[in-house]
Every structure is written in structure tokens, then in C-alpha cells.
Amino acid sequence: MSRYDPSVIEPRWQEAWDKAGAFTAVRDPARPKYYVLEMFPYPSGRIHMGHVRNYTMGDVVARHKAACGYSVLHPMGWDAFGMPAENAAMERGGHPKDWTYGNIADMKAQMKPLGLSIDWSREFATCDPEYYGQQQALFIDMLEAGLITRKAAVVNWDPVDMTVLANEQVIDGKGWRSGAAVERRELVQWFFKISDYSEELLSALDGLKDWPEKVRLMQANWIGKSRGLQFAFDTVGAPEGFEALEVYTTRPDTLMGASFAAISPDHPLAKVLEADPQVAEFVARCRKGGTSAEEIETAEKIGYDTGIRVKHPLDPTWELPVWIANFILMDYGTGAIFGCPGHDQRDFDFAAKYGLPIKAVFVAEGAGDSALAEAFAPMKSEKVRYVRGFAGAEVQTGDEGVAAAIAHAEAKGYGQGVTKYRLRDWGLSRQRYWGCPIPVVHCATCGVVPEKKANLPVELPYDVSFDKPGNPLDRHPTWRDVPCPKCGAAAKRETDTMDTFVDSSWYFARFTSPRATTPTVAADADYWMNVDQYIGGIEHAILHLLYSRFFARAMVKTGHLPAKAAEPFSALFTQGMVTHEIYRTTDPQGRPVYHLPEDVIRSEGGATLKDGRKVEVIPSAKMSKSKKNVVDPMNIIASFGADTARWFVMSDSPPERDVEWTSSGAEAAFKHLSRVWALSARIGEMPDDHEGEGDADLARATAKAIDEVSRGIEGFAFNKAIAGLYAFTNTLSRANGSTGAMKTGIRTLARLMSPMTPHLAEEIWAAHAGEGLCAQAAWPKADPALLVDDTVTLPIQINGKRRAEISVPKDMPASEVEKIALADEDVIRFLAGQPVKKIIVVPGRIINVVV
């Protein structure tokens, strides 16, 4: 008997599939279609275990659906623009384009041996001019449809390198290269008007039944719909034009607890006050640090008393001071608030720091003894007492209290109920080279002019240098100087490029007609859209998926997608991440340096580098290029083959859960596949006339395996499907059935394993006279009659503790079961003559005797 040798088997079958065109997606109106897509990779150059897990999952689904008779589209491409290519150019020289295409070639060479059922004829990279040219066409259509606008936005500014930084490049408030303190600076940029779709993107979440609940919840919170009160304070001592100060609050029920008003450092009033050098200095202090929400909200709260006062809307004699505060965001509401330290933690922290009054409006029952509460008159309520309130208003809490307060304001005429969304417009401008050029020209006379579609793609120039920080397009000698497309006068091309999220917001649509000279083709988009199953990491739960939902709507509006594709992903599965320990040392400047697992020697007590230096081990976290905690699946494939790698990543851990990568399981997976190989060979050597015994049991086990594996795959419980395959393999290898029954068993096993281990499955299929390619054979069906056992074993509990069990025919009436249970000798022993109060019989499940 020959040894299981994947290095011989796997290339053979990959060639056979190629030859048969087994995975070429065909638009076949006679068959139902199925579009399965895994989030496409960034071409870092190396695939890692997260990729293997992601693509194997998609491949299992694709192969299973194909076997079930669907016309399957399972494409692959490259999310190829982005900062790492520019960083590589800066660090190692070379060109981002060469680096990227080199990486694509390397990664594709690593993916091919995995034996994925991908239609490679549809492959593209987002940095292909044929792709981004169509993206530029979409941009122009969206601009004309009013979906794009220009406005000022804050960016991270590195004052030494004189360049814009990504949040990732801001470390502890400092630029990653220069080390200079980062500032927030305003820049005029392009925006997609995604906020126009806030309500629709929110309400349509309800229809996404096959999305994980948590992703819908995260998106809903991100969109952040709130109902609140907008009203104007009358000001005292404010500059001209600021006689009123508009504020928005989601807690108008706490209006009587107001102790100050505060405005954002970016508020128009603050800008006027900046004429005062003291204010200017304070505002400059507020601008220190990066733009990320985390940084802004965890920064120490600082404030500046402007000396301006506002009158409380319910009592004109009651004046509140107006502060400028760094924690007020201009992006949300009106950029101005009233502070109620009694009911808001941030306001409380601020008031405590600056000695502002803290007033409670609601006081919990039982807390009434505090000096604070006693100062006010008690009010009626179950849970709270209203201390200071609106004249004549009933005391209410929560949403009802907010609604009552809004109604009160509207009746009295000092404010209106307003619905706001936290969702901001999507800023797409990036001051970087390696992205899709924004196809517009700035003309002194015509203003902003879109490029003519005939001139697309606006291609990136190759002759650029990365020896200076900043965007090389900005200083390119000729690329930016072009005639105005409208008047022909000398004009300048936009040098900002698009956010890479734009590239990934429509690639799924492009896969339906990847070579077309328009972004999409109606017949193809109509047939293939929507994506029936989208698979990717939970880290994309908000941004990528929300942007894609917006883009699909924009493409419907501009005629590039059918209306049904407004929600582009019918079903979503978010796989868990593959995690790994992180290995860190520090450089002489005290900055962290990370090390690849393959460069680290891990031992019982700790870890060292090969040169003996000690390495700090940080607990397992998401595999990321920046932390270098990535493992190379190529080593596993080289030693054990792709089927082992695929089997290993699909077994054990449920796919939605994070899994820590360990090397121990790989060998075990290989051993198991070798056992299956040996089993297949043994059955192949059985004499044709062997009669054996237990064929009926074997048929039952086969049916059970088909059922378990099918349900496992359909329910995204691949680990359970594999558990079923282990059980069936064990049964089959211990069985002594007739030759015919054994062959049926091993053929079924091959068919059931084929989504996970397609090469081994083909080999076994061929050895046991399966017709054609296993990859193109129909999925087996379980005989339902064989799935039900005639007798069931029922546990008997006494007061909820399991004490005995009985075996009864599966359809025995409950009254009979009860009698048998009470006659059981273990039950009699445990009851010890106590009278039975109650007996619960759950048919086919359990019996509980209560005494």
C-alpha cells in the first residue's frame, strides 16, 4: 500500500480541475446562482493563517453549493492601494507599483497550492488602471448625482514633516517618523454624502436577517440616531452675530440641572474670540494631539471661561457661564452644549475640575438623605424624585422624560424636537500617492471641473520619488499641470487620491463583469448580484460594510446596479480572528520593535531571539503586520499538504470565534488524513464477494454522517461537520460490512470530505469508481428513514439530578414511560418511599420526578 503523499496528489488534481474548467463561473439562466465572496486581501506579500481560514471557509461553501447544483461565482482579487506600499518605497527604495505587483504574484503563488475553487479568470487588483479608471467614472457620476461634496475637515498634521498623518501614524500624540507633537488642522477635502442616507442605512438593517445580530447592532450604534431638543440660549456679552447660542441635547429632561454652557474649540464663536491671544493660546492647546475619537475622549478635559453668559430658557434671571471645552465636538449636534454635571459623567468631571456647581435633577429613592437632595423639594415617582422641574410637567424618566421635555419646550416655544445622527460624511481625500486619483481639475475660471470620461483613467505617473515626506503627486513636474477640460486654459489636477475604502466598496460588483469598459454590465449584475454569502473578519463590521452598503445605493442611483442590489450582501458571516502571541523588544530610543514568531525561540519560561536577546511575550492578539505576530502557512503546506492545512483550520474552533494558532494540531490532522487514506486502500483491496455483517448499521451511520456534515456546512458550524466526519471515519474503519456497503461508505466519506479536503477526496473518489470529478459530483442525500432510531434512552432525574436511565420505544406514550420510570429499581432506591409530588415527561428527552 502506498503512503499518503499530498505533494504528489495535490498538483495532479489542481491540474485536472483547471483542465476541466471546473470553477469557471458561467451565467446559466437555467440554474440558480450562488455568489460566495471572501473579503479580498491586501497584498502584503505573504499569506497568513487568517487568510487560509477565510478562504477555506468560502471554499467549503462554494464547493458545497456547486455540489448542490448551483452555478457558483467564487472570485478573488487584490485590495492593492494603501500606505504600506509607500512605506516600503520610503524604507527600502523601489516603487509602490513594483512592490505591490510583486507581492500579488508572491501571494497568488502561495494561494494556488491551497486548491481553492476560485475562478481566477476574473482576478483584478484595485491598482489596475482598468479598475480604478472605472472607479473614477463612478466618482464623476456620483458627483453629478449630488452624492459628493467638498468641505473642510480636520486631519492629523505633522508640523515637522509638513504632512498629513493617518491615525495609525500617530503614536502617543506624536508623528511616527518625526516624533513631533501632532496637531489637528483643517483642510478642504472631498466627501461622500453618506449622512444623507443615515435613516435608510439604519432602517434597512432590519431586513438583513442573515447578518449577525451584533454587526447590525454595531452599525445601528455607529449611525447613532438620537432624538433630542435643539434650542437657543440668549447670550449676554457675546460678540455681534452671537446674540443666540444654539445647543442640542439628548437629555432635555435634565435642563434644570444646567450649570454651564460649553462650545467646541472649532465653534464659530470660538473662532471670533480667538482675536484674544489668551483664547488663541487655549484653542491651540486644544488642537494638540491627533484626531482619533479615542485620543480626544481620553484626553484630559480642559476648559476656558469666555466671560460670556447665557440666560436659562426657563428662567431669564438665571445665567450660566460659557466655556470653551476640548471635549465638545464640532461634528456632532451644533458644537455647543449645556452642561449638566448631575447627570453626565463628562460634565461632572469638567465641573469638578473647574469648581462649577453640580445640581441633581433626579435623585434615586433612598438617596434622599444626602445634603444635596435635601436642598430640593421631593417629587413623586417610583424610582426618582423630581427635584427641580418644568412648571406643571409630570415627572417621567428615560425616553418618556425626554419626550415630555421636548413637548414642554415646543409648547412654550423655546425649542424644537430634532432627530440627529452621529454618522458623519465620509471623507475620501488622502494626501498620498498610492491611491486612485480623484478625477477632477481645478481651474481658475471654471472652478472644480470633472475630467472627461473619454480621458479616463487618470493614471498615476510612474516617475515619482519618495525621498521627501508628503505626496509626490504634489511636486510632480508635469502630471498636475493640465488644461481645463471645460475651457482649455491652464489648470491643475487634483493631487489628492481616494481613501482605499472606496476601492473595496464596489469590487464585489466589478467581479460580475471584471473586464467591461463600464463599471458594470446590466445582464451580469442582474444575474450574479447580490453576494449570497459574504465572509470576512469582524474587524470590518462597521466601516467597510457600511461604506459598501452606501456605495451600492449610490450605484443603484447612478444606474450601475439593479435596485435589488441596494443591499449588496444578502448573508454575512464574520469569522473570528486568528490570534497569536506578540514578541516585543525595544530599540535604544525606547520604541517598541516587534519580531516574527519564526525569529523567536519560545521556551517554557519565556522567549529569546536567535542571538539570545530576551523577548517580551505579550498575550495573544489579532494577527497584524504591524505587530508581526503572523505565522507562515507555507511551512505547513510544505510539510503536510494543503488538505491538512485546510482540515486543520476548519476543525476544532467554531468559525466565528477567535482561534489562537498553535502548531500541535497540524500533525494530528495529517495523521487523520493518512488514516482515511489507509482505510480507502484497505477497502480497495477487499474481495468483491466479501459478505460481512452489520450493513444496516453502516447504512444508518452513513445517513447520519450525511445529515451531520450537511447541517454543519449549511449552518457555518464546520467544526461540527468535521466532528461528524471523525465519528463516521471511526465507524467505517471498525465496520466489517459487505464489500458493496464498505465502498458506498468510503465514496460517501470522500464526497462529504471534499469541501474541506478536495484533493484527497478526488483521489479516493477515483480509486472507488466515482464518476467524473468528485468536485463536480452531486452532494449525497440522507434517507430520512435511517436517521431515526427505534428506541431512545431517557435519563431520569429526581429533583433535577440525574439518577437513572431507561430505554424505551421512541413513540411510547408519556403515561407508559412514566410507569416504567417509577418502576425502575434505581428510582425506587432513590425515592426511598417518599411520595411523588409531580412527574414531568418530555417525550424523547428526559423524565424529572419531583418529590
Add this chain to the structure above:
RNA sequence: GCCCGCGUGGUGAAAUGGUAGACACUGGGGACUUAAAAUCCCUUGGCCGCAAGGCCGUGCCGGUUCAAGUCCGGCCGCGGGCACCA
């Protein structure tokens, strides 16, 4: 800081509110072998017990229920996202 999730043996895990630990990994014991590897068999949550068997056990504290890993309330710990990482 805000939003979301997760927590079960030595390990990965399983369990429509109904026998907790299926299926594996590791460990232990055995068979085969001159020996080792490979392979096969048994065993493997903890404690008590010669055994039969018993008690305890799903991060912690409480609650609902005939019955809770599962439902509810409160904590603790860990992880993901936070709009210019992809």
C-alpha cells in the same frame, strides 16, 4: 472615554431551557518490535471510595424554573471597533 463581543477539563471545544464535556489534541497505561519510529487498543474534569457508588463542577454573586452553561439583574477578567491601518 464610547459602542460591541467573549469567558465550559491540561488544551481546542460540544450541548432546540432537558444526561455537561460529543469530536479531537495532550498526558498516562498496554499491544506489536531486538530497539525506536509508525500503527493499534485502553484510559484521561476534580475530590472521596477496594468496589458498588457518592459529592462537587460551565469566571464571580444573586434571581426565575420541575430543570440553567443556556433566561434575567449586578460584578470581574479578556478581546474587537472608534471614522486617515487594511
